[in-house]
Amino acid sequence: MKFPDLTELALRNLRESLLRNSLTTIGISVGVASLVAMLSLGTGLQQMLSRRLEKSGLFDTVFVSSRRDLRGGRQEERSGPTPGESRVLDEAARVEMEHLPNVKEVYPDIRFSTELQFEDKPHLTMISALPLSAKSNDSFDGMQGRFFSSDTASEVILQKSFAEELLGKTPPLGQPEPSVAELAKPLLGKELIMRYAQRAEGGDQTTVPGPENQESETAGASYSVVSREQKLTIAGILDLDPESLRGPMRARVFLPLGLAENLHVMQLVDLREVSRAASKQPVYSSISVRVKDPSRIQGVEDAIKKMGFTTFSILDASRSLQQVFRVLYAFLGIFGSLALIVASIGIVNTLVMAILERRREIGIMKAIGASDGDVKKLFFAEAGAMGIAGGIIGVVLGWAIGQVINFGTNVYLKSQSIPPEHFWAVPLWLVGFAIGFACFVSLISGLYPAGRAAKLDPVQALRYE
Incomplete structure (x- = not known):
């Protein structure tokens, strides 16, 4: 069976039982909407936090301090494998950091x-x-x-x-x-x-x-x-x-x-550090180094570590933060998918009912030469069409839910003299994932009805009234 004929037959069959198929599609769209709403909340929270950190200057900033433990006067190698005596964090070190590649600004933490x-x-x-x-x-x-x-x-x-x-x-x-x-x-x-x-x-x-x-x-x-x-x-x-x-x-x-x-x-700088300084120039407890491009921050950190200093940047903490959001995505995705899994049961029920109503039609198709594979493709096409339609409607519905909740939240924040925020975000990858996942679940749900329809005996099916 050719693809255009398959598509035409599938759409015609869906139109003949419009109410039942529409309700099944709505069930799919509700499941997709819950999935999109959950994941868009997680994405929005991550983007909001990233915007705040980026605007605060933390994403492009490296915090530098001496490796010497000021409490006990011993060496600590907390941020790099380079051994040896740590350097004094003085004006000479600050000037040296200013000349490192990709460095935008260096200033002491006073x-x-x-x-x-x-x-x-x-x-x-x-x-x-x-x-x-x-x-x-x-x-x-x-x-x-x-x-x-x-x-x-x-x-x-x-x-x-x-x-x-x-x-x-x-x-x-x-x-x-x-x-x-x-x-x-x-x-x-x-x-x-x-x-x-x-x-x-x-x-x-x-x-x-x-x-x-x-x-x-x-x-x-x-x-x-x-x-x-x-x-x-x-x-x-x-x-x-x-x-x-x-x-x-x-x-x-x-x-x-x-x-x-x-x-x-x-400042609160250990006297030992002052006594170790080569001259009477200022000695700092820590220095902030801003880079021109946040993507270059790792290279700047490595260069500063080779100079004999300890470094810390939000890049170190962001790796743990990304793991936290991955776990959050997993939990939100699982809870959001529950409604879609329930909707898949409705797809199975709809297609099984279609088999009972169309036994004679299936028998005629097989009698004139349709193979078991053609019958399976027809039912898969119907399930896939409901999944795609439900996925598209669900994405729009999930986006609308997020916008309404975001608007209501910002109205409350404004009443409390708090700047508005954007808590929900629906990126393109989430749109594609939601529609694709809905289609995948629908095709999985169509496995049993399609197999059952393909096994029908055409002789028995033609006798069915």
């Missing part, structure tokens, strides 16, 4: 705990320095006020929780929080006084300020520590936290990187 005075009240907090390129971080999208006017401006950006602390508006547990706009109005443009410890050039001794600004002396290093003050203007207030991944070490106040470098703030 963070320190200090006291900020606002309206004659002291507040202890962690401060971090940010480069001007951090403006593209999505944490600054909903900021009240503005970003730093320059890399050396005497300005700060406050995280929402610290702004609440300054105004004494930290809400009790379970109570609604004040909005960023409410906090910004009394704070923007106001001044803070930062008191910090400055590392200054010294002789053969380290001078450390004691109580009441008296100095004590400790031998062994060539710098001095003096107490300084710096006036800072509040430029902006953040709702989101750009350092949420740092846990307890995350900062609540942010300075321009250039200003922080000019202040020469004493």
